[in-house]
Amino acid sequence: MRISFDLDETLICHHESAPVELGFLPSFLQKKLTEPLRLGAKLLFQQLREHGHDVWIYTTSSRTPMQIRWWLLLHGIRVNGIVNDKRHQTAIQGRRFERSPSKYPPAFGIDLHVDDSEGVRMEGEQCGFRVLVIQPGDEDWVTKVTALAL
Numbered sequence: 001m002r003i004s005f006d007l008d009e010t011l012i013c014h015h016e017s018a019p020v021e022l023g024f025l026p027s028f029l030q031k032k033l034t035e036p037l038r039l040g041a042k043l044l045f046q047q048l049r050e051h052g053h054d055v056w057i058y059t060t061s062s063r064t065p066m067q068i069r070w071w072l073l074l075h076g077i078r079v080n081g082i083v084n085d086k087r088h089q090t091a092i093q094g095r096r097f098e099r100s101p102s103k104y105p106p107a108f109g110i111d112l113h114v115d116d117s118e119g120v121r122m123e124g125e126q127c128g129f130r131v132l133v134i135q136p137g138d139e140d141w142v143t144k145v146t147a148l149a150l
Contacts, residue, residue: 003048003149004058004083004105005041006115007068009136011057013038017137023075037075040142045077051150054080058113060102061085083108097127105129114145 005011012035013020020036045055057068057079065082072079083091091107092100101123105113112130113120124131132148134141 001111001149002054002056002080002109003112003114003145004056004108004110006103006113006117006120007057007059007061007063009116010114010134011038011041012036013136015136019139021075034071034074037077038136038141042075042077044142044145045079047146048149053149056081056083056108056110058083058088058103058105058108058110059085060088081108101127112148 009015014036018036019039021039021042023034023037048055057072059068062085065084065087068082068084069079088103088107092104095104095107101120102117103113103115103120103123104127105111106127106129110129112132113124114132114134115121116133116135118133121131121133123129130148132144134144138144
């Protein structure tokens with residue numbers, strides 16, 4: 001199964017109620033040089049990959065794939081693929097939608113997308129793709145993902 005994760009407010013949580021992973025850098029440098037990774041993401045990504053799943057990032061941000069890869073590597077994470085806004089726009093160009101979705105995982109062979117946005121979930125219903133919505137403060141988010149993936 002190919003599973004993608006949104007970045008902002010899904011994996012990158014600035015929300016006070018969202019606990020975050022410890023990085024390789026000292027905490028004072030971590031806060032200045034990188035963004036916080038949601039607690040549980042490292043182990044979840046490792047488990048998904050061990051079970052043969054492809055783990056992707058799918059974001060509408062303008063971050064480059066290299067920026068995203070470096071951020072993930074600072075947390076000891078590797079992913080199989082990255083879709084940013086530029087790649088998304090290229091992929092949906094020429095497709096016929098009543099209204100262009102902000103994300104379209106089927107264009108990249110993605111079976112499940114994990115996001116914090118109810119709007120993306122609604123687009124999934126309209127365009128025929130699976131979305132699991134998790135909120136920034138949801139401490140049970142890893143269990144919800146694994147229930148659908150493992």
